[in-house]
Amino acid sequence: MIALGLEGSANKLGVGIISHPSPSKPPLILANLRHTYNSPPGEGFLPKDTAKHHRAWVVRLVKQAIRQAGVKVEDISCICYTKGPGMGAPLQSVAIAARTLALLWGKELIGVNHCIGHIEMGRAITHAPNPIVLYVSGGNTQVIAYSHRRYRIFGEALDLAVGNCLDRFARTLMIPNNPAPGYNIEQLAKKGKHLIDLPYAVKGMDASFSGILAAADILAAQISEDLDDAKRLKAEDGELVTKADLCFSLQETVFAMLVEITERAMAHVGSREVLIVGGVGCNERLQEMMALMAKDRGGSVFATDERFCIDNGIMIAHAGLLAYETGIKMPLENSTCTQRYRTDEVFVAWRDQDTASS
């Protein structure tokens, strides 16, 4: 079976076409297109402008995807779109296109949970057996484990997502948003030398990032070049603290927190594998820190590359097709979008009841 997937919950518009040739064979990616809306440095992306971007790009990306995949409309089984969670206006702008396509082509329309899309794509690409999933992006931060036909949330961010913390700090430092603020922070952090004290806010199985962001913003003001050298923040060895040092310190702090809450879930569930999904999962330092922890526990880390960890349409097509193959149908009247959509709201009919098997 073949599915078309449309993703637009944040600033990336993704269109993917996936094929499930048979239950025993791996899925085939026929097209995976994406266009990102970047705001100028110092600004975040707003819902209205993001929706405008998605409306401008959805038609041409779907057309290009169909032509690249070389599929015919009659070969397609269903149209999948992101039902949520995410930003309202961008979600709706993509859902409108999905509904129209489903009606014109006479196909079933499947609404997909964005988080489930990330998880299922991560499982398909890495073949991780039954890992703890760390889902980290600009909009979400959750520690997830599969149990009895639901992806259960074991821990999460209490206030804002870790990627949101990083993105907003990038705005404070006026770091460019192209290709992504988090990517630019990661590159700058590699040049950082001094670890500056920041609050560390793990609360049991959960984590909190807003206080750390506030503390980081205060530090950023203290390294401003407008200040005299005498007033600027210095490290223990007397050197002036740089933007790179702050990026490095922020990453080390928040990533250590993520490693801790992931490890706590691993101990709770008795799992040794970690699958990292979501845009922040592209960060190589996070992967490295997680791998050190997993190795200590006799396990390993699974991660995908930027084609799949950053928001994309193929994960929506994949997760939607998995649901469609179990016989799920959704009437068009219910093809709404919702900003709040918990990962454990979805009944994972396509996996076995038993935790250990697929």
Next chain:
Amino acid sequence: MADEFPCKLTLHLPFPTPALADTALRALSVDQELSPLVRRSFTLVAPDTTAESGAKNVLQVSYSATTNRMLRVAVNGFFESVGVVIGVMRELDVDVVDMPGSESLEGAQGLEQVKV
């Protein structure tokens, strides 16, 4: 009793066929109005409303709102959605989807050779 929604606007969107008008109606009517200060209803009508017969290929949308500002915001948003519906119909319907597109793909990731 005073009308609580005095600011009204009726739109007529003609489509090439009744089927396309119905598709537009079904796609656009799923989303509820965001504000309780705006009400909206859809129906299909014939182009010449005085005639008894006639293909119902016109989507009639009736808005009423508490203020002109709410009306304007709602209708502008609606037109943006209509733009997407029409774009999909024009470029992606079954008879035209395989044809090359006219819009630039600059900056898109995942571009490969087309197979068509």
